[in-house]
Amino acid sequence: MARGTYERQTMVRRSATGRIGIADVAVKAGVSHATVSRVMNGNFTVDPEIAARVRAAAAELKYQPNPVGRSLALGKTDTIGIVVPDLANPTFQAILRGLSRAAAQDGYRVLIADSFEVSSEEAILAGEARRRCDGLVLCAPRMSDAELEELVPSLHPLVLINRTTTAADVPSLVVDxxxxxxxxxxxxxxxxxxxxxxxxxxxxxxxxxxxxxxxxxxxxxxxxxxxxxxxxxxxxxxxxxxxxxxxxxxxxxxxxxxxxxxxxxxxxxxxxxxxxxxxxxxxxxxxxxxxxxxxxxxxTAAVPITELGQQAWHQMRALIRKEENDAPGSRYQPRLEIRASSGPAKAPRTAAHG
Amino acid sequence: MARGTYERQTMVRRSATGRIGIADVAVKAGVSHATVSRVMNGNFTVDPEIAARVRAAAAELKYQPNPVGRSLALGKTDTIGIVVPDLANPTFQAILRGLSRAAAQDGYRVLIADSFEVSSEEAILAGEARRRCDGLVLCAPRMSDAELEELVPSLHPLVLINRTTTAADVPSLVVDxxxxxxxxxxxxxxxxxxxxxxxxxxxxxxxxxxxxxxxxxxxxxxxxxxxxxxxxxxxxxxxxxxxxxxxxxxxxxxxxxxxxxxxxxxxxxxxxxxxxxxxxxxxxxxxxxxxxxxxxxxxTAAVPITELGQQAWHQMRALIRKEENDAPGSRYQPRLEIRASSGPAKAPRTAAHG
DNA sequence: ACCAACTTAGAAAACGCTTTCTCATTAGAA
DNA sequence: TTCTAATGAGAAAGCGTTTTCTAAGTTGGT
The missing domain is CATH 3.40.50.2300 (Response regulator)
Structure with missing residues (x-):
């Protein structure tokens, strides 16, 4: 029974930021940072007994890894950005919703940036959002084609919605x-x-x-x-x-x-x-x-807009995972939805509907 | 004219991640990381001539600081999270919009988490979002009062919408x-x-x-x-x-x-x-x-919902800046908006409107 | 001309994590 | 028993910044 010489720490050490860190768990469990990290990430090269000890310590301290430190070490943030021209527009809301839901299923979150239809802001917003995230969805940007072409290379991985570009590796989902x-x-x-x-x-x-x-x-x-x-x-x-x-x-x-x-x-x-x-x-x-x-x-003409948001995520995921993408972008055909607001021209009103 | 002994680097060094970092700027300008950082942050304890050199190098390399490294060093992400029960609901969309716009004016972005009305997911989502951000707006959570009370302390700085808590320092914006x-x-x-x-x-x-x-x-x-x-x-x-x-x-x-x-x-x-x-x-x-x-x-009864989102940010900002908050939370009175869908009971239809 | 006070910029530590490297221990084979 | 291989865990490096610490150089007063 290899009884460790570690010492139970009754007093919870608080790091500079006041939050519980990997170091606290390490001392509580009497192991090194590295071991705690291994256990937390499901690395099986750790003695089950020690792993249990670490898990117990983590649970007792309610330790949760700091995502910022994690992001820095891993070089990814598990976040994607989306920039829209106007968050008040139901179309963009629906895209956001589809994107957010699909991304969430793969453990990604979405960061939003609203340009408020100010096209000159778009490039700055996009760049800033991209740097914070693992990828960017650029939604119906209002900027000129020339500006778009210039901006696009710095934004990869990038998915475009309702705009196209000549740049390679930039899937573009457009509604016809x-x-x-x-x-x-x-x-x-x-x-x-x-x-x-x-x-x-x-x-x-x-x-x-x-x-x-x-x-x-x-x-x-x-x-x-x-x-x-x-x-x-x-x-x-x-x-x-x-x-x-x-x-x-x-x-x-x-x-x-x-x-x-x-x-x-x-x-x-x-x-x-x-x-x-x-x-x-x-x-x-x-x-x-x-x-x-x-x-x-x-x-009206029905656009499968939430599905488009979802597709945007799938394209983005392929880009992030560097998968081969069979269909880099798609074209969506609206479906005619005939309801009651359209009827025969100049016909006298009748009881029978058009 | 103290001509520096630095050497112009014609080849752009690419760090492990492939992105241009502060180190690249430093060698290009022939100075240390520290100096570049100082210049980029407007620290005036740098010789103007060197500062100019650094700025030139940064501009030439199109250097933009990595926000993740920055966040780790500064202990803040300039991001706030919001968790909503249903992003398809116009009310939450409006709150999100108001929040996002107000936060953007102070240089903050918002990260969204949609619980899809699954109340058991809320606590996990909230915790996860909170860790990624500087603060959290919890929007009309569906969880029980008991769960909420238990969760709240771990979420500070927190702003609640349409729920209240006994915890201190948790502003709560409720519509009456x-x-x-x-x-x-x-x-x-x-x-x-x-x-x-x-x-x-x-x-x-x-x-x-x-x-x-x-x-x-x-x-x-x-x-x-x-x-x-x-x-x-x-x-x-x-x-x-x-x-x-x-x-x-x-x-x-x-x-x-x-x-x-x-x-x-x-x-x-x-x-x-x-x-x-x-x-x-x-x-x-x-x-x-x-x-x-x-x-x-x-x-209908009009709720100033976008304004509520904006207020949520103002409360959050006060919390983040640790300002004294005179009104920790507010109560919003809906305003009766009488339109055409309501009329006299059982009265015969007349040409004159109600 | 000498010492204190001030500038200025580099070195290094810190932020919180992951991961490689390294070494000690143990198991297994000859 | 001895040598090799495998295993497990700590030390340390690295991610990209900011900031403190430190030392060099400069200014100014006497």
């Missing part, structure tokens, strides 16, 4: 907003609308650019339909304030930049006594959870 | 849901409703408990009105699925747990052809941004 908006426009045209209006999003938003491209393609393919462009933004108020412009346009089918804008617009139209979809059809984009609970329920 | 629900009930009674129903929230939610207490007080003060209790939850679907129970109850005034539940309920009622507020009045709680864009717009 161009196709989605064409699907929506096609749906409205099928309903007999010939005069559409697009209520645009933030000018610096790349996803807005994709929608515009999609609409150009649509116009080319459907010369008989008119597609008007209206200035806009990305929130409720944008939609609400656009009522006059929408009514003035004479369009009967309105493609709102996203669901929020569509909701604001519908609310404004309702106040004016305009019937949706009787007088005007409205479509959104994203299919946020609220979309199925508006009155009327909102026709 | 009890008063808010009484205000809403009073509003409905003023409109002539005499049979109310409360669509309850998650059983473990403390804020639900506060609402129940408030309703007890209300019943005591208004013996002539009936207040029925209905099982519930906190999301859309809860409200949507409660339609039958609500109709069966015969109540004409429905107090939904929150705005989400109210929206789900209104959507369900709409599908059944029940007019709101003509047949039944519905109220929410929280005044989430969507509440003013529902049809009809939602009568």
């Amino acid at each position: 907003y161009g196709q989605g908006v064409q699907d929506l426009a096609g749906h409205l045209v099928d309903l007999g609308h010939t005069r559409l209006a697009f209520l645009a999003g933030p000018p610096r938003s790349a996803s807005n650019g994709l929608r515009l491209q999609g609409l150009e393609a649509f116009k080319a393919a459907h010369p008989q339909v008119e597609v008007l462009m209206l200035e806009g933004g990305s929130d409720f108020d944008t939609g609400h304030e656009a009522v006059d412009a929408v009514l003035d346009s004479g369009a009967t089918g309105i493609l709102a930049f996203n669901d929020l804008v569509a909701m604001g617009l519908m609310s404004g139209l309702h106040e004016r006594g305009v019937d949706v979809p009787g007088d005007i059809s409205v479509t959104g984009f994203d299919d946020i959870p609220f979309a199925r609970y508006t009155t009327p329920t909102l026709t | 849901y009890g008063q808010g629900v009484q205000d809403l009930a009073g509003h409905l009674v003023d409109l002539g409703h005499t049979r109310l129903a409360f669509l309850a929230g998650p059983p473990r939610s403390a804020s639900n408990g506060l609402r129940l207490q408030g309703l007890e007080a209300f019943k005591a003060a208004h013996p002539q009105v009936e207040v029925l209790m209905l099982e519930g939850g906190s999301d859309f679907d809860t409200g949507h699925e409660a339609v039958d129970a609500v109709l069966d109850s015969g109540a004409t005034g429905i107090l939904a747990f929150n705005d989400l539940v109210a929206m789900g309920l209104m959507s369900g009622l709409h599908e059944r052809g029940v007019d709101v507020p003509g047949d039944i009045s519905v109220t929410g709680f929280d005044d989430i941004p969507f509440a003013r864009y529902t049809t009809p717009t939602l009568t």
Whole structure:
């Protein structure tokens, strides 16, 4: 029974920081730092009896390894960063949620940085976040392509959302907003609308650019339909304030930049006594959870956005683990979600639904 | 012109981790680590000429201090954690947003942990997050009072939201849901409703408990009105699925747990052809941004929730800086927000609004 | 011209951990 | 019994900073 000569320490030594450290456990168990570390990390080259002693000491002192020291030694933080242009936007909230949940399942946490749509802040935020973390998810950055290309190399491992880059090893998850908006426009045209209006999003938003491209393609393919462009933004108020412009346009089918804008617009139209979809059809984009609970329920293009956040993590994990990545990035096709806010053009109101 | 004997290093040395460290700058500038550190931290006990040389070297190498090493040396991470029961809930999203924005203004970032309503996970998550950060915001924890009391001491600096504790130095920001629900009930009674129903929230939610207490007080003060209790939850679907129970109850005034539940309920009622507020009045709680864009717009109790997140940071900052805190915690009074979803009881529909 | 006081910058310790290196002990084989 | 190999644990180095300690050099007063 190799009875150790260690001495039980009744008084808990407090290190400079006041917290219990590996050293405290070591003296309590009468072993060295190294042994405590080995035991805590499940290294089996330790005598079971000693290991038990260490574990007992650790438990008694309620020792928990300091993650900062650990990070420094291991060169990893088990944390990833995400920078978003606007945390108030449900889309980014959903991405964050999907990312956070998926990462948590692998023991990673996420650190958030909100640029508040200030594109000049993005590079600084991204760099700072990246240094604190093992990787970075850059979400729909508003900066220019040139800035992005310059920044990207210093951010690896990096996953891009709704932007692309020429740099290698940077997976990029993009939603095909161009196709989605064409699907929506096609749906409205099928309903007999010939005069559409697009209520645009933030000018610096790349996803807005994709929608515009999609609409150009649509116009080319459907010369008989008119597609008007209206200035806009990305929130409720944008939609609400656009009522006059929408009514003035004479369009009967309105493609709102996203669901929020569509909701604001519908609310404004309702106040004016305009019937949706009787007088005007409205479509959104994203299919946020609220979309199925508006009155009327909102026709939109559903983006599997939480899944996208999850995919972002999977790509990131592959990067961190330096795994071979078969699909470095993906393209997500929105799915047309036809609800009650779109109906036949200029048809008289009937009891039977569209 | 004391020409230094340092030697310009044309080859960039790469440390083990492959990143540029303080050592690289030191050799490039021909000085010691210590001097580089001093310069980088604006310590003025350095010869301006040397400082310039160091800055030049740092700029040329694009040196950025490693935050992990820095954290270890300084004993702080410039990060705070927040644990929420459900990141999908707009209330917690808003708190996170307010917290994140306020913290960012003081150079702090926030790390998120989502417990997914699993109360047994909360203690582990909280402890882990706390160790990684300089402080923790514990948001509406679902754990029991006893567990909370036991956990709290190990989490300091800690700010509690919608829970209280007997522990000292733990500011606690609580919304007075009890008063808010009484205000809403009073509003409905003023409109002539005499049979109310409360669509309850998650059983473990403390804020639900506060609402129940408030309703007890209300019943005591208004013996002539009936207040029925209905099982519930906190999301859309809860409200949507409660339609039958609500109709069966015969109540004409429905107090939904929150705005989400109210929206789900209104959507369900709409599908059944029940007019709101003509047949039944519905109220929410929280005044989430969507509440003013529902049809009809939602009568609710407005909680200054983003401000609450901001306050949480201010309390946390005071704790971290060990400042004297005049108001260790605050109580937030919801403000009655009367919109279109509530109207006179059983009155025939008229063109003139309620 | 000499000594005290002050500047300035390098050396080294500290932060809390992991891991390599090294050495002592023990088991096993010849 | 003796030598080798294997095992287990401590010493120490390292992760990248900040900061204290120390010593060299400089200034200024007498």
